[in-house]
Amino acid sequence: MDFILSHVEHGVMTLTLNRPDRLNSFNDVMHQQLAECLKQAERDETIRCLLITGAGRGFCAGQDLNDRNVDPNGPAPDLGMSVERFYNPLVRRLAALPKPVICAVNGVAAGAGATLALGCDIVIAARSANFVMAFSKLGLVPDCGGTWLLPRVAGRARAMGLALLGEKLSAEQAHAWGMIWQVVDDAALVDTAQQLAVHLAAQPTFGLGLIKQAINASETNTLNAQLDLERDYQRIAGRSADYREGVSAFLNKRALHFTGK
């Protein structure tokens, strides 16, 4: 069974979470399949942008609770193990991937599905989509990067409200709060996300990767450390083929052709 549909075209790898009857919620096999696809995205130089979306009416409902049916008389489950084995490596790999990661949130994004979506580099949501930090209602803590991410994308006050109350947040509100990049009409989501992905896949990927890493590093760096990092990354970026191409095409007034290197 393919719980992850993978499709590569025009330098874009589109990953579709594919358990539509379970709102694309995660089970172990789906995690393993996603990890395999990410391995390919990491190794294949021709893939220059990653697009993640969901099949059916939802984006992702987080962890499949059917796998979490706790026997009240049995020993307590070790949820930390699933976080350590699946969610943490996933978040770390997406953050470290030196290519843009776009998330097209086609419907409800709940629990780890919400934090996964918000953690992508550029998030586009369908107008009918919404985000639910469902963890608190089960006595749990936002994982998949949630507690780190929320105060950074939403600010502390909203992060606390969202995480403690666990209420539904509309795509429009998430956009108004600056938590996501764009909201589009439901019918326009696929095209908008695809266009953006194809555009990014033709850009100077090496430089984009450095930008992404620099912005990620800024979350913990001091200004001083970040200035040093900018110097270092600029030094490396200045040696890339795409920088030469960009300058030469500009000076010669010709069309650009970036190779991503």
Next chain:
Amino acid sequence: MSELIQTRHGRVLQLTLNRPAARNALNNALLGQLAEALEAAAVDNTISVCVITGDARFFAAGADLNEMAEKDLPATLNDVRLQLWARINIFSKPLIAAVNGYALGAGCELVLLCDVVIAGESARFGLPEITLGIMPGAGGTQRLIRCVGKSLASKMVLTGESITARQALAAGLVSDIHPDALTLEYALQQAAQMARHSPLALQAAKQALRQSQEVPLQAGLAQERQLFTLLAGTEDRREGIAAFLQKRSPEFKGR
């Protein structure tokens, strides 16, 4: 292609471990070449500083296990490696390790033997000997604990787990972290900065730093003062102070 590539950058000698098929494993032959190169550099007046580096994925991923497996107790007792390490350790000029990727086992011990360690973000340091039923045998248990403290050193030696460049920086094993693509470049810059100073002063200062690990504080202070006094007899000291007072760059002659 040689397994140890020597490159000159002015007064800095760069030694590149080059056994990519063996993950730069430090067998006796490579260790011997390293010792020879350093011995030649020690008596070469045109060299002030040495930088040791590996490749993008491996600084050096350990010793050569095939060599080690063949040695029984008597053979290990008379192992030539002890002399090889001693020859490397005795190098009297500043020694910088520029580390990208894995520095494990003997590779980590070589790093620990260097005076300054500059790491790329990908660098990993570890002593996994315990997982093979052995233990570090070239300074790993002694030098690591002196730079990172008891708890972390014991954890690394007893579990065999490696640490990241960031952990190594926080613990004091590493002086700087840079993006991988710049590690060697920045290490050479730092070497070049050292190489601008008086060669005799560099050697005396290195000796004082080294002996701080060997003797009690009072004895160390006395020895430091002796080395300081020794430099008072050098031409370079007069040149260094004169250049400073005259606001010009000094020209050291190593005398």
